[in-house]
Amino acid sequence: MQTAVTELFGIQHPILNAGMGRVALPEMVAAVCNAGGLGVLGAGSSPPEQTREMIREIRSRTNKPFGANTPLALPNGLENAKVCLEEQIPVINYSMGRGDWICKAAHAYGGKVMASVADQNLALKAQQHGCDAVIAAGYEAAGHSGAVTTFALIPRLAELLDIPVIAAGGISTGASMIAALALGAGGVSMGTRFWTTKEGPMHQGWKEKALELDVSDTLYSAKFDGIPCRQMDVPGARKMMDARMFNVFSVFQHSFQIARELEIPWTRLVIDTMKKGPKEIEGMMRMSQMLKSHSHTLVSGDTSKGFTTVGMSVGMVHDIPTIAELMDRIIAEAQECQANLARNVLG
Numbered sequence: 058m059q060t061a062v063t064e065l066f067g068i069q070h071p072i073l074n075a076g077m078g079r080v081a082l083p084e085m086v087a088a089v090c091n092a093g094g095l096g097v098l099g100a101g102s103s104p105p106e107q108t109r110e111m112i113r114e115i116r117s118r119t120n121k122p123f124g125a126n127t128p129l130a131l132p133n134g135l136e137n138a139k140v141c142l143e144e145q146i147p148v149i150n151y152s153m154g155r156g157d158w159i160c161k162a163a164h165a166y167g168g169k170v171m172a173s174v175a176d177q178n179l180a181l182k183a184q185q186h187g188c189d190a191v192i193a194a195g196y197e198a199a200g201h202s203g204a205v206t207t208f209a210l211i212p213r214l215a216e217l218l219d220i221p222v223i224a225a226g227g228i229s230t231g232a233s234m235i236a237a238l239a240l241g242a243g244g245v246s247m248g249t250r251f252w253t254t255k256e257g258p259m260h261q262g263w264k265e266k267a268l269e270l271d272v273s274d275t276l277y278s279a280k281f282d283g284i285p286c287r288q289m290d291v292p293g294a295r296k297m298m299d300a301r302m303f304n305v306f307s308v309f310q311h312s313f314q315i316a317r318e319l320e321i322p323w324t325r326l327v328i329d330t331m332k333k334g335p336k337e338i339e340g341m342m343r344m345s346q347m348l349k350s351h352s353h354t355l356v357s358g359d360t361s362k363g364f365t366t367v368g369m370s371v372g373m374v375h376d377i378p379t380i381a382e383l384m385d386r387i388i389a390e391a392q393e394c395q396a397n398l399a400r401n402v403l404g
């Protein structure tokens with residue numbers, strides 16, 4: 058299946074895993090690449106030297122093109138973008154910030170850049186800033202999604218932009234991939250479907266929890282980290298969403314652990330956060346609580362505590378395959394869907 062996205066990145070299938078922080082790790086990235094897609098590392102807020110090591114590990118596991126996502130507004134985000142440039146990785150995916158300097162530097166060594174966007178204004182800016190593609194996340198998506206659904210957003214961006222659009226949000230099967238391509242996307246990026254695989258680092262208990270959930274079992278709120286964000290509907294997430302105040306004492310206590318994990322001095326973490334303004338400070342404090350809940354899902358299968366990020370597509374997740382099995386299945390489903398469509402259209 059050749060599309061503008063397979064040509065742009067030199068890959069076999071127009072399928073990417075979402076660059077999920079602390080979840081899309083080298084094992085997952087290499088498995089996606091080796092199965093013919095574009096694996097994307099979730100650098101998240103990882104310490105820059107850890108990001109460098111992860112990039113090198115991916116290179117030791119695959120010789121195929123790969124990418125890395127770095128959310129520029131988060132601690133270590135800018136530093137991680139610089140590491141990706143120094144390591145001359147094939148594809149850089151930035152989110153939450155302006156990336157014209159990344160495009161310029163990546164293009165100088167032949168790299169490609171894609172921005173993650175959730176509306177048409179951000180998408181147009183990304184194109185102006187020199188991006189080679191955008192990943193557009195509709196309302197259905199896990200994490201920070203926009204207010205417009207994938208079904209409305211993708212055709213509008215396909216109409217507006219000259220660069221390829223990669224659809225995200227609500228996609229987990231070959232049929233949903235074909236639907237996205239029919240709407241004008243050149244490829245798809247999936248988060249929820251990829252973390253519920255054998256290679257996903259979440260505790261088995263959370264993967265099994267995902268199998269129980271339906272398309273309506275997510276929560277969407279700005280209370281998680283200050284920006285509208287979709288999370289799994291479990292008691293831990295409801296508790297955070299329903300709380301009138303977040304626990305400042307717990308945030309203070311947790312800030313030391315965050316500074317340690319990010320390998321940045323505690324005072325720098327506090328000063329950088331303070332500089333951002335009251336709304337952002339509240340957002341960062343909320344995010345620190347959310348990250349604590351997410352950390353729990355990596356080490357414990359107790360789903361009565363903590364929560365994690367999922368999109369509405371979780372309702373279509375019914376098993377925990379390997380990534381190679383999943384990729385084969387999605388391609389087979391896509392071919393079957395195309396054949397069925399042709400039959401239906403012909404009556």
Ligand SMILES: Cc1cc2nc3c(=O)[nH]c(=O)nc-3n(C[C@H](O)[C@H](O)[C@H](O)COP(=O)(O)O)c2cc1C
Nearest residue numbers: 075077078152194198199200226227247248249368
């Ligand atoms: C566990 C998890 C972690 C995520 N972390 C990030 C991240 O670090 N950076 C980012 O730009 N998007 C992140 N996302 C959002 C995805 O990039 C993507 O928009 C979303 O997963 C698409 O919806 P889907 O889950 O229905 O496929 C995350 C998603 C999940 C499920």
